[in-house]
Amino acid sequence: MPIRGIEVSGYRWMEHGRIGIDTSTFIFGENDSGRSAVIEALRLTLGSREASLAIQLKPHHFGRDAAGEQRPMHIRVEVAEDEPGAWDLPARMAEAFPPSVERPRVLFFDFRATLQDNGLISVSRGIQSRDRFSTSIDGDAESEAWLRSAFPVLWLGPGALTSLPESAALGQVDLHGGEMAEDPDVRALVEHQRNLISGSTADVGLEIEMGALAAQAVLNKYPRVFAGAAPVISAMAAEILGRAEHVGNAAVRSTAAPSHPAGKIAVLLFATAMIDLADDVLRMGPLPDYAQPVIVLENIEANLHPTTIASMWRVIESVAWQKILVTHSATVLSYAPVTALRRLTRQGRQMISWSVLPHTLSRNALRKIDYHLRSRRAPAIFARCWILVEGETEFWVLPELARIMGYDLAAEGVACIEFAQSGPQPLLRVAAQFGIGCHVMSDGDNAGQGYAEVASKYAPGTPPAEVAITALAEPDIEHCFWIHGFADVITRVANLTGDNEGRSPTSFIHHAIDRTSKPYLALALVEAAADRGRSSVPPPLAKVIESAVQIARARSD
Secondary structure, X not given: OOEEEEXXXXXXXXXXXXXXXXXXXXXXXXXXXXXXXXXXXXXXXXOOOOOOHHHHOOHHHEOEOOOOOEOOEEEEEEEEOOOOOOOOOOHHHHXXXXXXXOOOOEEEEEEEEEEOOOOOEEEEEEEEEOOOOOOEEEOOHHHXXXXXHHOOEEEEOOOHHHOOOOOOOOOOOOOOOOOOOOOHHHHHHHHHHHHHHHXXXXXXXXXXXXXXXXXXXXXXXXXXXXXXXXXXXXXXXXXXXXXOOOOOOOOOOOOOOOOOHHHHHHHHHHHHHHHHHHHHHHOOOOOOOOOOOEEEEEOOOOOOXXXXXXXXXXXXXXXXXXXXXXXXXHHHHOXXXXXXXXXXXXXXXXXXXXXOOOOOOOHHHHHHHHHHHHHHHHHHHHOOEEEEEOOHHHHHHHXXXXXXXXXXXXXXXXEEEEOOOOOOHHHHHHHHHHOOEEEEEEOOOHHHHHHHHHHHOOOOOOOOOOEXXXXXXXXXXXXXXXXXXXXXXXXXXXXXXXXXXXXXXXXXHHHHHHHOOHHHHHHHHHHHHHHHOHHHOOHHHHHHHHHHHHHHHHHHO
């Protein structure tokens, strides 16, 4: 991974924040959590091959402390070689940071800026190595230019995939870094995209078909940009299977062509946007051989149908460059390895980056998280608090009871996740590493007591990743309803005839479920609670809901 992290202090509202960056990094968080600020700082530092940071900084980029005093700004970018000796450094840097035969070089580029009273901005630079000597030198314009050339940041923002290309020279790009020359495939790709976006085509189906073919030709032609992704396995599957590489023949560098319309549209739109970006960069001159561009995709799902978004990932995955995706889309996040996710939260003037560290979860745990969280409850990753419940009945009932109590769990940032097939431990571990609070509710039977005991190892936790536990006194949620005033509802649903004196609550509950279904009985209980009002909600269940809401609200402060 060329860029390993960015650290920011004194930028806008942010007193301090740091985020680690992988080969593919998925950033998400609530509004005002620092997502846009940290990306903007990265773009200011590395997003132009022509303009230095001193030229691009403006007074509004500087923040103030709690007393209203102007704060100095500090941006630190950590970069690393792919392999020892890969970089061709300027003479002064090469002398200070010679290559090693044992390990790749890792350098920290520091930019410190001050807004003076007269409105002028002064910028100083520094470079430090991360080795046993911690060598450091003052930076200069040459070292900054090298950094921008070696790691150019390209940005695609909201609506970029459904906008007309801006470059006038499209169709005259050479992504191999040689002379500019007419490329008929690129020209055809751009023309088909323009016809679709502008609505000037007479045959939309044919335009999509021909545009997708042109896009596929472009993707296969430029292996420096599009490395190719084997269709058999995604990054998420690779993580679960414990593989760092994709399945298939590594020598095959082409990307499999999509067969459905949404996939064809996705490859067409994304390939055009990528060519437009590459044209902007290469117009300033060929990239050095060791250059490793970074593409930032910020909310690119805007205006796209979920099917197209899902198809888009296969194209994005094929891009050879380092990728940073900033998104509000659960669909996008569901395709990411859990270790590639970065959840940002704001605590006062601090930006906190939460992530699951590699090797902290077993393959089996990753499989369970994939099924219970990403595949089935992907939006839950955005929540501030999880209510972890054993089964589907609790998952259906608790949000409805919350509404009766005057709470909208989704609006409060609370999500229900059932864990019966996985146990609570994998989800609690992920929640702790993502800074998500939890309230675990378990049944009163033997299995439920075991779940509560496991959860107790994580309680109370350190805010915001605190854990609360409610172990029902009753064997399950249906018995909880029976004890707390809903025996008549269950009896009615069971519809037993004859003499029922002496019949146990368990017998009534089983007959009610056997006669209808668990969902039917849950719906009858919720409807009865809605008719009777908030005070009728069984106290143990009300406690869970109120606790989760309090945990979530504490996270929003």
